[in-house]
Structures are given as C-alpha cells and as structure tokens.
Amino acid sequence: MLPILYSFRRCPYAIRARLALCQAGVAVQLREVVLSDKPADLLAASAAGTVPVLQFVHGEVIAHSREIMQWALEQHDADGWLERAGAPGLRALVDLCDGDFKQALDRYKYADRHPGRSAGAWRDQAVACLVEPLEARLARSPQLGGDRPCLVDAAIFPFVRQFAGVDAAWWAASPWAATRRWHDAWAGGALMAQAMLRVPRWRPGDPPTLFPAAAPATP
C-alpha cells in the first residue's frame, strides 16, 4: 500500500510537494480534494484540513509541504537537491516566501478585501521582500543554488507562479528578467508537466490514482 497524498492541483503548497515527489520518483496514491468540501478522511488524518497531507499506511501523517519535500528527497535524491539547498541563505528564502511574501501575495490577489492599501502597494511589498532577493541571485546563476535546481527552487517557484499570474501583462513587462527566465523554465519544464497531472476529484471507494503517473508506453 502506497502512502496517500491529499492534494489540490492549484495549491502552491501542494504543487511544491508534488514537484519533490516527482523529482524523487516516490510513488503515492493521489487524492484530489475540493477545499470547500473536504473529505472526512482528510480531516481525520489532519484536523487542520490543509493540503498537502501525506499519510502513511501505518497512520503516520506529514501535514506540511516543506516536510513532505524533505521526506521525499530523503528517500531518493540522485541530483543533490537537498545538498544544494544547504547553501548559505537559501533556506531563509523559503521562510521569506512562506511568511512576508505569501502575506503580501494574498493581499495583492485579493486587494478588494484589504481596502487600506492599493493592489500596487501590496505588489511592491511582495517584490521587495522576495522578488528582489531572487533577482539578485538569479542574475548570477540560472537556479537559486547554482547551475542546477534544488529543493529551494521547487519550494518557491509555485508561489512566484501565483504572483506572476495575478497580472500577467505587468509581470511580462516587469524589470525582473532573470526571475522571469527562471519562472518560465520551471513553468514549461518536464517536472511541472508531471506534477500538474489532472485527475478527477477523489471520492471514498475510488480505485487508487498512482502518482507520479506511470510513463506512457512507447509505441
């Protein structure tokens, strides 16, 4: 019996977990949930009811995306994603992403719910706290930890993707050329194609959905 991953396709936390599972080649049973109608099995596994949640056969649960990434890569990490992520200052970027950047991103996305400041002001704040530090690094190397990707790229990319998607025209014309290049390489990469597999909503009793999907048979 494979571990179960409760997931939501567009959730950036779930995307980073799926990216790490794909990179590690660790197989799980994927259960796509609807956040407005969470399955009882998800709530029984993790009362917080957030996704992603990884549940093992013997009942153990990992309910945080960064810990799921870490666990997956500890199983198999042929390309050194964990080692490169240990470079000075890199993990602190993930803290920024999940903290100040995520808060500014949510306010930029839903600026009408935060009438005290304009969407542009929240966007400027998001840029200052994460995009500028990313740009400084990505102007020097194609990935955050050097020439090749690591856990930190995969942890941060889904949030930058969401930020870029709020106003795609603004993002396309923005001065963050190195970050855009990095974003586009991840967005169009093979790992994202694998991680963004479309599956129907899971319902109790459904047959397991294997993730990552088995490679299609070559003709």
Ligand SMILES: N[C@@H](CCC(=O)N[C@@H](CS)C(=O)NCC(=O)O)C(=O)O
């Ligand atoms: N700290 C958690 C946060 C996960 C999270 O907040 N996920 C959102 C979806 S993007 C969620 O499940 N929200 C609960 C809800 O909308 O009811 C993690 O890193 O996995």
